[in-house]
Amino acid sequence: MVRRKNDSLIAIDYTDFFKEDFSKIANELVEASLLTTDENFKKYLIYQAKALKENDQTLDAKADKYWSTLQTEPLEFTISRENYDDEMTSTVLENNELKSLIEKHKIEVVAKDKLGARVGITNHKGTELLLKFKDTMGQLSSLMPYSNTYTQTISNAKELKQTMVDVDLIALTGDYAEARGGITIAQNLPNNDKLSIKQGNGRRNVYHRQVRQSYDAKRTKLHLDTFLHPSFHQYYNVEADHIFVIGHENGHSLGPSSEYQNSPGICKSIIEENKADSISISFMPEYVKRGIITDYQLKEIYTTWITRRLLLRSKPIFPTETYKIVDLIEFNILLEYGAIHFDENKLLHIDFDKVSPAIYNLLEKVIDIQLSKSPTKAKAHIDKYTTWSNLHEYIATTQKKLGVKKYKNIVSYF
Ligand SMILES: [Zn+2]
Incomplete structure (x- = not known):
């Protein structure tokens, strides 16, 4: 204080x-x-x-x-300190006079934490699936762009200091429980600014089962009928979104170290989240090769990711709407590479074979930015891929017509 x-x-x-x-x-x-x-x-x-x-x-x-080493324990208990919601602190670097003083005195600018407590019970079946994905990470790290030019955060799964559990939630208190738009599907702590991470210790990722179990069949049908060509409806599956999230969370452990991740200044969260999404999508075919998911599930993952996440309700505001900015970048890349297109009835089509290659291309750009440590390069990337056209406006306006539901119905299956 x-x-x-x-x-x-x-x-x-x-x-x-x-x-x-x-x-x-x-x-x-x-x-x-x-x-x-x-x-x-x-x-x-x-x-x-x-x-x-x-x-x-x-x-x-x-x-x-x-x-961070708790993996097999039947109970989940966390005192969370997470600094993602502080939108003010990182803006001090936008003031050049202040920035030079901060640099001169070697002061580290650290966002303020939110504090909360989480209690739950570990779900063993869900945790097993997470560990299957974890086992592939060592192999995936060698497939990263420019992997020879920097030290990989991990080189094999045993070295990976990352535990992960799927948890049935019992209680979320403190700042976890404040009134807000939603709670994340998973939370990977500690954040980069914490001493334990700087000492080289690991992270623990807790997946919130109940948060991903909200589903409204009627509303989903309306959404699909409005935006997605009927031939793709069969591939929409909310559980596929969970697999995308696993890939995303593991993606945070790949690529250059936290020193590089923190380098793009005010753009660092956007670039880092852009990286995690890109790793998830571009490496999905690798999980098919290794028999962890089927070819059909791969199509479900692409379809659900694009339809559920990338059709934005409004033009995102820089720099605070991190995830929406990232979604817009990815949507625009998919359009540019012809991995998606909208037909004369404004219905979305997906060219499945082009999705992962297009996003791998994006991953190359993002890793290049982190390696360059250049905030200017980061901002130029964001500016280039956040263009907003008539198509985006049509999607946003139509989304608004469909309206927002003020609550979520969660039916928990054990
Ligand atoms: Zn993330």
Whole structure:
């Protein structure tokens, strides 16, 4: 916390500022650690309790380190610190005078965290599927563009410090539970700014099962009838979207290191999310080759991804609407490479064979940007591929006519 004191600013550590709340939480965690029979989970709880009590970031790093190795534990518990929603901090770099001062004094600009707690039960069947995808990552890293010119974050799956679990949610509290448009299908923590990541420790990705289980048959049919040529309707399947998300999340662990990922300044999240999407789609045929998904599922993944995510409701605002900007870039690339087109009735057609090659081309551009560490190059890429034409306007207007539902109906299947 930062407070003004006369003419200067003073920083107060969370452990002091929130002392009362933090020690209450720490006491609960210590109590839980006495009850659990799982050694890793116990270690995590003890270090987390310590970290909440002492102003010492190495303790936070230790807690994060143990938390990130939890893979086989039946229970899920997370104290989340995620910095994606802070839209203000990164804009300080837009002010050139401030930027040069920050650089001169070697100050790292770190976005503010949101804090929340998540409780759940690990779903074993869903987790098994995730681990199958994980096993391919070492091989995929060698297929990355310019893979010889930088050190791969991973070179084989065993080295990959990434755990992943599919979780049935019980509770989301704190900032997780605030009123907002939605919650992500998966959350991969810690973020790049955390000490544990800088020390080379791993991440843990938690997939929220209930979040992906919202489906409205009537509404989906209306949406498909409006935008997609009938010959493609058979390929629309919400579970295929889950597979796209797995590819996306794993994509964050491929490519150049976090130092490069953080380099494009204000554009860094857009470029990094663009990378993760591109890895997911361009490597999907590799999963078919390895027998993890079928050729039919591949068509479902393409169709569902394009129809569900890329038909935008409005022109996205730079730089805050990260995911929508990324969707628009991908839509425009698919159009440019003829992987999609709209017929005279404004119905979408997909040329399945062209989808992954088109997106691999995009992946090359994105990796080139990260390797260049150039914010200017990043911005030029975004400007070039976020053009908005009559077709985009037609889609957005039609989407608006179909309206937005104010709630989601989740039918959970176990
Ligand atoms: Zn992502």
